[in-house]
Amino acid sequence: MEKIFENLVKDAKHILIISHVNPDGDTLGSMCAMYSAILTQYKKKSEMLVPSAIPGIYNFLPNIEKVKILSEFDKSREYDLVITVDVAALDRILEAQILFDKAKHTVNFDHHQTNINFGEVNFVEPHACSCGEVVFKIFEKLGWQINKDTADALYTAILTDTGGFRFENTNPASLEIASKLVAIGVVPKEIYNNCYESKTKSVVMFQNYAVANAHFSEDEKIAYSVILRKDIEKFGVKDSATDGIAETLRSIISTQISFVIKEIDSKTCKVSMRSKKEDVSKICEVFGGGGHKYAAGCTIKLPIKEAVKKLLQEINHEKN
Ligand code: 5GP
Numbered sequence: 001m002e003k004i005f006e007n008l009v010k011d012a013k014h015i016l017i018i019s020h021v022n023p024d025g026d027t028l029g030s031m032c033a034m035y036s037a038i039l040t041q042y043k044k045k046s047e048m049l050v051p052s053a054i055p056g057i058y059n060f061l062p063n064i065e066k067v068k069i070l071s072e073f074d075k076s077r078e079y080d081l082v083i084t085v086d087v088a089a090l091d092r093i094l095e096a097q098i099l100f101d102k103a104k105h106t107v108n109f110d111h112h113q114t115n116i117n118f119g120e121v122n123f124v125e126p127h128a129c130s131c132g133e134v135v136f137k138i139f140e141k142l143g144w145q146i147n148k149d150t151a152d153a154l155y156t157a158i159l160t161d162t163g164g165f166r167f168e169n170t171n172p173a174s175l176e177i178a179s180k181l182v183a184i185g186v187v188p189k190e191i192y193n194n195c196y197e198s199k200t201k202s203v204v205m206f207q208n209y210a211v212a213n214a215h216f217s218e219d220e221k222i223a224y225s226v227i228l229r230k231d232i233e234k235f236g237v238k239d240s241a242t243d244g245i246a247e248t249l250r251s252i253i254s255t256q257i258s259f260v261i262k263e264i265d266s267k268t269c270k271v272s273m274r275s276k277k278e279d280v281s282k283i284c285e286v287f288g289g290g291g292h293k294y295a296a297g298c299t300i301k302l303p304i305k306e307a308v309k310k311l312l313q314e315i316n317h318e319k320n
C-alpha cells in the first residue's frame, strides 16, 4: 500500500497536508515531517494547512512558518493529493473538508481507534503511539531519507503523544523509533525544552487558576474544570492554554476520570477527557466525538451548564 502512496506523491503536482483543529504536537509534527520528507525525496513543495491557531510552543518546528490557517485559505483551490495527519474524523478539519472532498486523491495517516478509514488510501494503526510513528514506518518502508528536519518533527510527534514517554502507549516501537531519530541528530533536551518548558507566564497562571477551581464528585473519582470564555479573556491566553489541565487533574491519586470543559460560545463547548482505566473514547462518542481509550474529546452543542450535567450523567452511566 505504501507504494500506492509513493506513486500518488510522485504523480501529484499540488499536494496539501492537513492537520486537525486545535493542533497538538502529533498532528503538527507529522505534518512538518511529511512536508520535509516529500521535499527531500522529490524536491516537491507541498502546502500545509491548520484548521485553527498553532500553539506558540510549536513555533520551533521546521517549516512551521509555511503553514497556512484555514480562515485565510482559498477554499476554491483543487489539489491532486490531500494528506491528513492525526485526523480522527473528517469533522476535525472543519471547512477544510471542502478541499478534501474535491481532491483527486486522498491519504489518511492516523492512529485513532475511532478512525473510519475515510481516505482513498488509509494508514490507520490504532496500536501506534502516535501518528508520527505511522508516518515514520511508511518513510522507513519506502526507504525515504529522514533528515534532521524530518527527524525533529517526528520526534516531537512521538514525544508529545506519549506525554514525554510516560503514557501507556510508550512501547518498544515508540522508544526504538525515538532512538533512531536521536541517532539522526535529534537533541532530546532541545525538543523537551520547546514542548514542556516554554509556556508563557499567563498560561501557567491560567492553568493554576483552572486547577485551583476544579470540581470533584463526592467520591473524588471524577475531577473536572469548567472554563468560561471570560476566564480565557481575563488571563489573555489562547484556547490552547487548556492543554494539559485534564492531565494535571488525572494526576490526583483518587481521580479515575478527569475532564476540562471549555465554553466556545453560548451554545457550544469543547471537552477534553482523560482516564486511568475507563475507555473515555466511548463516553465522547456518545456526543459525536472520539479519540483514544485514555484520552478523548468531543464538542457539545449546549450551554456549558447543561453540557456539564449531561457529561456527568454519561460518565456515571458508563462507570456503573
Ligand atoms: P485533546 O483532549 O488533547 O484535545 O484530545 C485527546 C484525544 O482525543 C486526541 O487524540 C484527539 O485527537 C481526540 N479528540 C479530541 N476531540 C475530539 C473530537 O471532537 N472528535 C474526535 N473524534 N476526537 C477528538
Ligand code: MN
Pocket: 026, 027, 086, 111, 130, 131, 161
Ligand atoms: Mn495523535
